[in-house]
Amino acid sequence: xxxxxxxxxxxxxxxxxxxxxxxxxxxxxxxxxxxxxxxxxxxxxxxxxxxxxxxxxxxxxxxxxxxxxxxxxxxxxxxxxxxxxxxxxxxxxxxxx
Numbered sequence: 001x002x003x004x005x006x007x008x009x010x011x012x013x014x015x016x017x018x019x020x021x022x023x024x025x026x027x028x029x030x031x032x033x034x035x036x037x038x039x040x041x042x043x044x045x046x047x048x049x050x051x052x053x054x055x056x057x058x059x060x061x062x063x064x065x066x067x068x069x070x071x072x073x074x075x076x077x078x079x080x081x082x083x084x085x086x087x088x089x090x091x092x093x094x095x096x097x
Contacts, residue, residue: 001037002066003059006092007052014086019043019054025082026056033072035065052091066094 010019026041038059044051060066069075 001059001061001097002063002094003057003097004066004069004092004094006056006090008054008056008083008087009089010053010086011088018082018086021082022054022086025078029058029069029072029075029078032074033069035060035068037061037065052089 008022023041023043026039030036030039036058039057041054041056043054058066058069060069
């Protein structure tokens with residue numbers, strides 16, 4: 001299986017409304033991208049200083065499943081319209097488990 005992890009740090013000028021749109025938009029993906037096996041997205045719990053502000057994890061059966069998610073038009077649209085305007089920094093990794 002492949003696990004995708006993405007971390008986001010918000011721009012200082014990002015509004016609460018903009019940041020709240022991110023999890024709402026991402027929550028639509030499990031019902032529209034068939035290759036997603038598990039999906040979690042949410043704000044950092046604030047336990048440790050210096051963490052990223054928001055994280056996404058998504059699990060897939062295999063690399064083609066992940067690539068289908070990565071290239072999905074709905075996913076790309078969420079990135080362009082909702083996430084990219086408020087992101088100052090992004091990190092991601094795909095790991096086998």
